[in-house]
Amino acid sequence: MSVAATRHSLGPLDQIPAGEARVFSVDGRAIAVFRCRSGELFATSAECPHRGGPLADGVVGGHAVICPLHGYLFDLRTGQPVGRECAPLSTYRVTLTGGGDLTVDLA
Amino acid sequence: MRTRPKLVVIGNGMAGARLVEEIVARDPAAFEITMFGDEPYGNYNRILLSGVLAGTHDAKDIFINPLAWYDQMNVRLHAGVRVSRIDRDRQQVIGDDGTVADYEVLVIATGSSAFVPPLDGLVTDTGRYRDGVFVFRTLDDCAAIRNHAAGSTRAAVIGGGLLGLEAARGLRQLDLDVHVVHLMRHLMEVQLDESAGEMLRAAMDRLGVTTHLGRRTTAVLGDARVTGLMFDDGSRLECDLVVVSAGIRPNVSLARDANLQVERGIVVGDDLRTANDPSVFAIGECAQHRGQVYGLVAPLWEQAQVLADRLTGANRQSLYRGSRVSTKLKVMGVDLAVMGDKEPAQGDEVVHYAEPGRGVYKKLVVRDGRLAGAILLGDPDAAPGLLHAFDREHALPENRAELLFPFAGSTRPGGPASAADLPDDAQICNCNGVTKGRLAQAVQGGCRSLRALCDATRAGTGCGSCKPQVQQVLEACAGDAVADDPASHYYVPGVPLKKPDLVAEIRRRNLRSVSSVFAALAGGVEDPKSKAGLASLLKTIWAGDYEDERDARFINDRVHANIQRDGTFSVIPRIYGGVTSAAQLRRIADVADKHQVPMVKITGGQRIDLLGIPKDKLPDVWRDLGMPSGHAYAKAFRTCKTCVGTEFCRYGVGDSTALGIAIEKRFQGLESPHKMKLATAGCPRNCSEATTKDIGAVAIEGGRWEIYIGGGAGSKVRKGDILCTVATHDDVLRFTGRFMQFYREHARYLERTYDFVERVGIRELQRVLVEDGDGVCAALDAAVQAAVDAFVDPWQEGAVPIHPLQFKTVATRTPAESMA
Numbered sequence: 015m016s017v018a019a020t021r022h023s024l025g026p027l028d029q030i031p032a033g034e035a036r037v038f039s040v041d042g043r044a045i046a047v048f049r050c051r052s053g054e055l056f057a058t059s060a061e062c063p064h065r066g067g068p069l070a071d072g073v074v075g076g077h078a079v080i081c082p083l084h085g086y087l088f089d090l091r092t093g094q095p096v097g098r099e100c101a102p103l104s105t106y107r108v109t110l111t112g113g114g115d116l117t118v119d120l121a
Numbered sequence: 122m123r124t125r126p127k128l129v130v131i132g133n134g135m136a137g138a139r140l141v142e143e144i145v146a147r148d149p150a151a152f153e154i155t156m157f158g159d160e161p162y163g164n165y166n167r168i169l170l171s172g173v174l175a176g177t178h179d180a181k182d183i184f185i186n187p188l189a190w191y192d193q194m195n196v197r198l199h200a201g202v203r204v205s206r207i208d209r210d211r212q213q214v215i216g217d218d219g220t221v222a223d224y225e226v227l228v229i230a231t232g233s234s235a236f237v238p239p240l241d242g243l244v245t246d247t248g249r250y251r252d253g254v255f256v257f258r259t260l261d262d263c264a265a266i267r268n269h270a271a272g273s274t275r276a277a278v279i280g281g282g283l284l285g286l287e288a289a290r291g292l293r294q295l296d297l298d299v300h301v302v303h304l305m306r307h308l309m310e311v312q313l314d315e316s317a318g319e320m321l322r323a324a325m326d327r328l329g330v331t332t333h334l335g336r337r338t339t340a341v342l343g344d345a346r347v348t349g350l351m352f353d354d355g356s357r358l359e360c361d362l363v364v365v366s367a368g369i370r371p372n373v374s375l376a377r378d379a380n381l382q383v384e385r386g387i388v389v390g391d392d393l394r395t396a397n398d399p400s401v402f403a404i405g406e407c408a409q410h411r412g413q414v415y416g417l418v419a420p421l422w423e424q425a426q427v428l429a430d431r432l433t434g435a436n437r438q439s440l441y442r443g444s445r446v447s448t449k450l451k452v453m454g455v456d457l458a459v460m461g462d463k464e465p466a467q468g469d470e471v472v473h474y475a476e477p478g479r480g481v482y483k484k485l486v487v488r489d490g491r492l493a494g495a496i497l498l499g500d501p502d503a504a505p506g507l508l509h510a511f512d513r514e515h516a517l518p519e520n521r522a523e524l525l526f527p528f529a530g531s532t533r534p535g536g537p538a539s540a541a542d543l544p545d546d547a548q549i550c551n552c553n554g555v556t557k558g559r560l561a562q563a564v565q566g567g568c569r570s571l572r573a574l575c576d577a578t579r580a581g582t583g584c585g586s587c588k589p590q591v592q593q594v595l596e597a598c599a600g601d602a603v604a605d606d607p608a609s610h611y612y613v614p615g616v617p618l619k620k621p622d623l624v625a626e627i628r629r630r631n632l633r634s635v636s637s638v639f640a641a642l643a644g645g646v647e648d649p650k651s652k653a654g655l656a657s658l659l660k661t662i663w664a665g666d667y668e669d670e671r672d673a674r675f676i677n678d679r680v681h682a683n684i685q686r687d688g689t690f691s692v693i694p695r696i697y698g699g700v701t702s703a704a705q706l707r708r709i710a711d712v713a714d715k716h717q718v719p720m721v722k723i724t725g726g727q728r729i730d731l732l733g734i735p736k737d738k739l740p741d742v743w744r745d746l747g748m749p750s751g752h753a754y755a756k757a758f759r760t761c762k763t764c765v766g767t768e769f770c771r772y773g774v775g776d777s778t779a780l781g782i783a784i785e786k787r788f789q790g791l792e793s794p795h796k797m798k799l800a801t802a803g804c805p806r807n808c809s810e811a812t813t814k815d816i817g818a819v820a821i822e823g824g825r826w827e828i829y830i831g832g833g834a835g836s837k838v839r840k841g842d843i844l845c846t847v848a849t850h851d852d853v854l855r856f857t858g859r860f861m862q863f864y865r866e867h868a869r870y871l872e873r874t875y876d877f878v879e880r881v882g883i884r885e886l887q888r889v890l891v892e893d894g895d896g897v898c899a900a901l902d903a904a905v906q907a908a909v910d911a912f913v914d915p916w917q918e919g920a921v922p923i924h925p926l927q928f929k930t931v932a933t934r935t936p937a938e939s940m941a
Binding site: 024027029030031032033034036037038039044047050051052065066067068070071073074075076078079080082083084087097098109110 | 520576578579582615636646647648649650651652653670671672673674675677683686687688736924926927929930931932
């Protein structure tokens with residue numbers, strides 16, 4: 015059975031300071047949305063699979079985030095860990111509407 | 122799909138293949154890659170060829186990339202095809218089998234070949250070497266030598282350089298009677314001085330290899346098969362196998378025929394581009410950079426990294442500035458490490474130690490208090506320290522013996538010589554629980570530098586004190602394949618500049634934000650691991666006058682509290698000098714009650730820690746405390762621990778509490794490359810442990826203060842060095858600030874003062890900071906004053922956040938709106 019993705023509005027982009035991330039609670043799931051300085055947007059599961067660190071509090075650069083607790087690094091495009099072994103993050107499609115609102119697609 | 126530019130690499134050896142590895146690691150889609158290699162194989166580790174000759178390595182074990190790897194990486198490899206010419210006008214490379222490959226970028230990595238002197242009888246009428254005569258350069262050479270050795274009894278090696286001795290070792294293992302014939306008066310004259318060469322000769326004697334020094338070979342004797350050699354004095358040596366290893370010559374004929382500028386090697390600039398064709402580059406043993414042609418593997422790997430950075434756009438500013446050459450190897454089973462100059466220049470200091478009985482020889486060439494060169498024979502234990510001091514250009518200890526005999530005396534209580542000797546299940550990194558076996562596995566998996574190994578295993582990423590042991594395991598497992606990671610010399614990994622160069626560029630280009638530094642100096646590539654270090658540096662350079670991009674900061678510095686394992690924070694208000702009052706304690710108790718703080722704890726720095734505060738409660742807690750930040754979360758001056766000093770203590774000879782309070786009031790919040798913990802002690806009993814602090818002041822009889830710097834009692838325990846002894850509190854404050862500023866300007870990011878002081882050397886620090894030998898003291902004093910003047914208590918952001926969501930993790934969302 016295929017499940018269609020559901021699109022959720024998250025409100026205006028300026029809730030996230032440039033280069034940082036914030037957590038949004040969507041359908042009972044905690045989703046971290048990253049607003050890169052390049053303008054690119056990414057959305058992933060909010061908890062680090064290693065020890066549950068808050069990824070939205072991490073340092074973001076290029077296409078990666080560093081978990082603030084133990085320095086695990088993840089590629090935001092794929093959710094895959096970089097350099098160390100760890101479970102990957104879930105990733106979600108996030109877009110910006112013409113009106114400047116964020117939306118995220120949940121499967 | 123975009124069309125990718127065509128890259129052709131001529132040469133599939135250590136340099137060419139490494140370059141392609143580095144390129145695909147950065148961007149597998151950057152180029153359409155074609156390679157030519159004149160051997161019909163993938164690429165292998167040429168350094169291990171003597172092991173193959175000796176039979177200790179199987180040929181298949183020395184392959185770095187088998188043919189299948191090239192397929193996986195979509196690299197078209199013409200294996201076994203020699204390039205016959207380069208047509209620069211048409212931008213084509215033509216192979217001897219008629220293959221034509223177009224290029225937009227061409228890299229020449231043709232390496233070098235054995236130099237074979239003209240000898241009578243060397244070549245037969247058929248134009249081949251006489252049966253039994255070989256060079257020693259490739260896997261095929263190895264196989265041919267081994268084949269012939271099976272029916273031989275005595276081998277002669279022409280050439281007593283590094284490669285010749287490697288060949289001799291291999292032949293000796295095959296149980297042949299081995300003779301080394303060398304033109305010069307001592308062995309390995311390129312790397313060794315005469316005494317070391319003699320010591321090595323004696324070691325070879327013991328191993329059953331006969332050496333003939335100062336002999337010029339004039340002819341190869343024999344009819345079909347070689348039967349001996351003849352020398353210029355008319356004497357002869359009977360033998361039935363000859364290996365010619367008289368040096369190597371860069372393979373430059375292709376480049377020369379293509380009218381590229383060639384001297385000893387193909388001339389390239391710091392961008393590794395040839396002098397007269399912007400689309401042609403050269404790296405490895407065939408390249409000549411700043412007059413140097415390198416024959417060792419480390420420089421060639423550095424070149425491959427730089428060129429990959431430039432070609433893929435990972436860092437278009439990356440430059441190769443030459444290598445400080447050092448090597449560590451085993452010659453005939455004898456451990457040898459050589460680096461830099463083997464003979465002193467005028468004014469250099471030479472330190473010698475020789476112990477002929479054990480075959481131990483050590484020589485240091487010291488220039489301006491730093492290591493300019495060293496030879497170390499028969500003592501592997503001293504090598505890591507010397508290589509480190511040489512690579513990093515550290516100041517040497519006044520007592521040079523500490524370098525020559527690192528484990529003399531009591532510092533090593535009979536344990537194993539090196540982490541390399543530990544069993545696989547021994548835990549090396551006690552912070553992250555990484556065993557030696559795990560490290561060895563990661564090295565097998567391709568980690569070749571300390572940073573790569575630490576990144577992959579997390580070893581050394583906690584307190585960092587195990588890094589020397591991690592390095593030992595790396596060296597033991599990777600041997601000569603250890604790469605010096607140029608990034609280890611950079612201030613931060615993502616901007617390829619050492620700190621002084623980085624500071625100069627930031628000032629020259631007037632860069633005031635972290636993003637502008639990435640744009641101007643890192644090819645626009647934003648590296649998350651470099652952001653916090655750059656933010657700290659910009660604040661040091663521009664004091665209050667910089668563009669504060671908050672995303673560049675670590676979370677602790679965004680919310681001015683220390684993140685805990687559950688994502689909550691700890692709040693430590695400043696208690697100057699650890700001196701508090703009943704009213705202050707009562708207020709802290711009230712805050713703890715009101716906010717139901719899960720844990721209240723006395724810290725090691727004589728303060729009170731409120732633990733388990735959620736991020737969004739931080740402003741409320743700060744407001745209710747009404748005290749300034751204690752900066753217990755920052756890479757900054759933290760605290761000054763004090764003893765009770767003269768006010769109450771019956772032993773106190775100096776007022777340590779008043780001094781500690783003055784220090785905290787003056788320097789609170791001052792950012793630095795790493796944290797700074799201070800202490801003042803009212804007498805030499807040192808109850809506040811001031812001698813093991815980053816900076817400590819100890820009162821001594823006569824109304825004076827000793828100022829210690831570079832002490833620490835954390836993951837590394839080090840007693841500080843005395844910078845100077847002064848008379849007044851004001852003097853202590855002045856020298857404290859001056860050292861802090863010097864440390865802020867010169868230390869690498871996350872380099873504690875105990876490493877910094879060791880690196881620079883206490884004598885040098887006294888010269889600069891006390892004697893004002895460079896005339897910079899007034900500027901340092903002014904700079905630290907400016908930084909102190911720019912101080913603002915960050916907890917004021919509790920009342921006036923810099924962003925409405927500064928203290929919020931979860932965004933407030935407009936009601937969910939489903940749009941199927």
